[in-house]
Amino acid sequence: MKMRHSVAAVAAASAMLLAACGGSSDDTAGGSVDSLKFYNDKAAWKPQFEEVSKVSQDEIGLALEPVGYSEANQYAAFIRSSFRTKEKPDLFTWHTGKELEDLVRQGLVAETTSLWDKAIADGDVPEDLREYFTVDGKQYCVPLQAGxxxxxxxxxxxxxxxxxxxxxxxxxxxxxxxxxxxxxxxxxxxxxxxxxxxxxxxxxxxxxxxxxxxxxxxxxxxxxxxxxxxxxxxxxxxxxxxxxxxxxxxxxxxxxxxxxxxxxxxxxxxxxxxxxxxxxxxxxxxxxxxxxxxxxxxxxxxVEAGPMCTAADATHREEAERYSAWWFTPPAQTAWANARGELSFNPRAEVSDETLASLSDKINKGDYRLMNRxxxxxxxxxxxxxxxxxxxxxxxxxxxxxxxxxxxxxxxxxxxxxx
CATH class of the missing domain: 3.40.190.10 (Periplasmic binding protein-like II)
Known part of the structure; x- marks a missing residue:
C-alpha cells in the first residue's frame, strides 16, 4: 500500500513538471526565448547553475532556469516520460555509456557532431573525451563537467x-x-x-x-x-x-x-x-x-563525463544548441569551474584555484589515458x-x-x- 502511494506521488510530481517542460519566462508558443529550462539531477548545484546563468545571459543573451531533482530514479523516470509530451526538454542532464546510447537509438537526442568538431579544432576540449559522447560515429550532447x-x-x-x-x-x-x-x-x-x-x-x-x-x-x-x-x-x-x-x-x-x-x-x-x-x-x-x-x-x-543534452525535437532547439556551443568556450568553462570549485575539461579555462589549475595543467600536458568511470x-x-x-x-x-x-x-x- 505504501509503495502504491509513493508511486502515485512520484507520478503526480512528474506530471506537474511535464506540464512546464521546455518552457521559459518569455516562451511564446515555441518562439524565440531568452532563457532555457535546464532539467537536471543535481538539485544541490542550483546556486552554481544560477551563477553561470548570469555569465551566459551577458555573453549570448540566454539564461538558464535550473529545475533540479535530488532523487535519481525519479529524475530518470521524468526525463523518459518527457519525450512523450508535446514540449520536449531543451536542456537536460543524463549519463554517457549505454544510457545515452539507449536514448540516441530511439532518435530522442539532438546530434552535436559539428559542435564537437569546432570545439576540438579550437582547443576547447580534449579529443579523448569525444568517444564517451559518440554513438555510431556521431556525437550527442556536450560535457556538463569532466571530473x-x-x-x-x-x-x-x-x-x-x-x-x-x-x-x-x-x-x-x-x-x-x-x-x-x-x-x-x-x-x-x-x-x-x-x-x-x-x-x-x-x-x-x-x-x-x-x-x-x-x-x-x-x-x-x-x-x-x-x-x-x-x-x-x-x-x-x-x-x-x-x-x-x-x-x-x-x-x-x-x-x-x-x-x-x-x-x-x-x-x-x-x-x-x-x-x-x-x-x-x-x-x-x-x-x-x-x-x-x-x-x-x-x-x-x-574521468566522470556527465552530459548536458538537448532533445531531438526540443521546443527551442536552436537556442539550446547555441547554449551548448557556448558551454565549450573558455568564458563558460571559466565561470563554471570557479563557481563549482572544480577542474574544467577546457584547458583554456582560467581556474582561479592554484591547486586545481596545477592539476588541470598536469593532466592536459601529461601522458594520460582517459578512462570512462x-x-x-x-x-x-x-x-x-x-x-x-x-x-x-x-x-x-x-x-x-x-x-x-x-x-x-x-x-x-x-x-x-x-x-
Whole structure:
C-alpha cells in the first residue's frame, strides 16, 4: 500500500513538471526565448547553475532556469516520460555509456557532431573525451563537467606523519602502512553507491585494456586478470587499510576529522570538502593516483563525463544548441569551474584555484589515458549486480569468485540480449 502511494506521488510530481517542460519566462508558443529550462539531477548545484546563468545571459543573451531533482530514479523516470509530451526538454542532464546510447537509438537526442568538431579544432576540449559522447560515429550532447578521479588527503595527518604525496604505487602502500602504524585509517570505502571506486582504480591501474574490454563484453569478470585485481583488493582489506564500509558519517566529515587520511573520489568532491569548512592547500590536498603496474606506458585517468543534452525535437532547439556551443568556450568553462570549485575539461579555462589549475595543467600536458568511470562504462544491469557485489565484498571480505560469477551472470544475460 505504501509503495502504491509513493508511486502515485512520484507520478503526480512528474506530471506537474511535464506540464512546464521546455518552457521559459518569455516562451511564446515555441518562439524565440531568452532563457532555457535546464532539467537536471543535481538539485544541490542550483546556486552554481544560477551563477553561470548570469555569465551566459551577458555573453549570448540566454539564461538558464535550473529545475533540479535530488532523487535519481525519479529524475530518470521524468526525463523518459518527457519525450512523450508535446514540449520536449531543451536542456537536460543524463549519463554517457549505454544510457545515452539507449536514448540516441530511439532518435530522442539532438546530434552535436559539428559542435564537437569546432570545439576540438579550437582547443576547447580534449579529443579523448569525444568517444564517451559518440554513438555510431556521431556525437550527442556536450560535457556538463569532466571530473577526474584523484586522491584527496588530509594535509595535517600527512605532515604529522612525514608523508609526501606518493608518485608510485609502492610509495602509496608504504604511506598506508605508516598511517596504519600510527593508528590512522589510510583509505575511505563504502558499501553503498561508490562501491566501485577501488575496483576501477585497481583495474585501470593494472590493465586498462581489460577494464575497457569488460564494458563491451569482450572480457569476463571471471577472467584471471580481474580475479587477480580482486585478490589485491582483498589483501588491502585484510591489512586494515580501509574504513568501516557501513559508516553513516559523510566522507568529507571523515576526512576533516581525521577518521581517514585519504579518499578516492572525483574532483567534484572539492565542493563537499568546502561545505564542511575545509580549505584546499591548508586542510587538504589531492594527487593523481599512481599506476598499480609501474610498467604501463601511460597513466590511466578515470574521468566522470556527465552530459548536458538537448532533445531531438526540443521546443527551442536552436537556442539550446547555441547554449551548448557556448558551454565549450573558455568564458563558460571559466565561470563554471570557479563557481563549482572544480577542474574544467577546457584547458583554456582560467581556474582561479592554484591547486586545481596545477592539476588541470598536469593532466592536459601529461601522458594520460582517459578512462570512462565504471558507473558509466558498465551496462546498467551489470552495474547493478556489481555495485551490490562489491558492497558485499567490502563488508565481508572473502573469496571474490562468488561475487565475480554473479556479476558475470548479469553480463552474460545482458550481452545475450544485445544479439
Amino acid at each position: 577526474y578521479w584523484v586522491m584527496f588527503y588530509n594535509k595535517r595527518i600527512f605532515d604529522q606523519e612525514g608523508i609526501t604525496p606518493p608518485s608510485t604505487w609502492a610509495q602509496l602502500e608504504a604511506a598506508a602502512e605508516r598511517l596504519k602504524g600510527a593508528g590512522v585509517t589510510p583509505f575511505h570505502q563504502t558499501n553503498v553507491l561508490f562501491t566501485f571506486s577501488w575496483f576501477q582504480t585497481l583495474l585501470t591501474g593494472t590493465d586498462p585494456e581489460l577494464y575497457e574490454a569488460l564494458s563491451t563484453g569482450e572480457a569476463k569478470y571471471t577472467d584471471p586478470g580481474v580475479v587477480s585485481v580482486m585478490d589485491k583488493w582483498r589483501a588491502m582489506l585484510d591489512k586494515g587499510y580501509f574504513s568501516d564500509p557501513g559508516s553513516k558519517t559523510d566522507p568529507q566529515v571523515m576526512l576533516k576529522n581525521g577518521d581517514v587520511a585519504m579518499i578516492n573520489m572525483g574532483t567534484w568532491f572539492n565542493g563537499n570538502l568546502k561545505s564542511v569548512g575545509m580549505e584546499i592547500d591548508k586542510d587538504y590536498g589531492m594527487f593523481v593516483i599512481p599506476n598499480v603496474d609501474p610498467s604501463l606506458a601511460t597513466r590511466p585517468m578515470v 565504471y558507473f558509466e562504462a558498465a551496462p546498467v544491469p551489470v552495474l547493478t549486480a556489481a555495485l551490490d557485489g562489491f558492497g558485499a565484498f567490502v563488508t565481508k571480505p572473502g573469496d571474490p569468485m562468488p561475487v565475480l560469477k554473479e556479476v558475470q551472470a548479469a553480463a552474460d544475460a545482458y550481452w545475450a540480449e544485445q544479439g
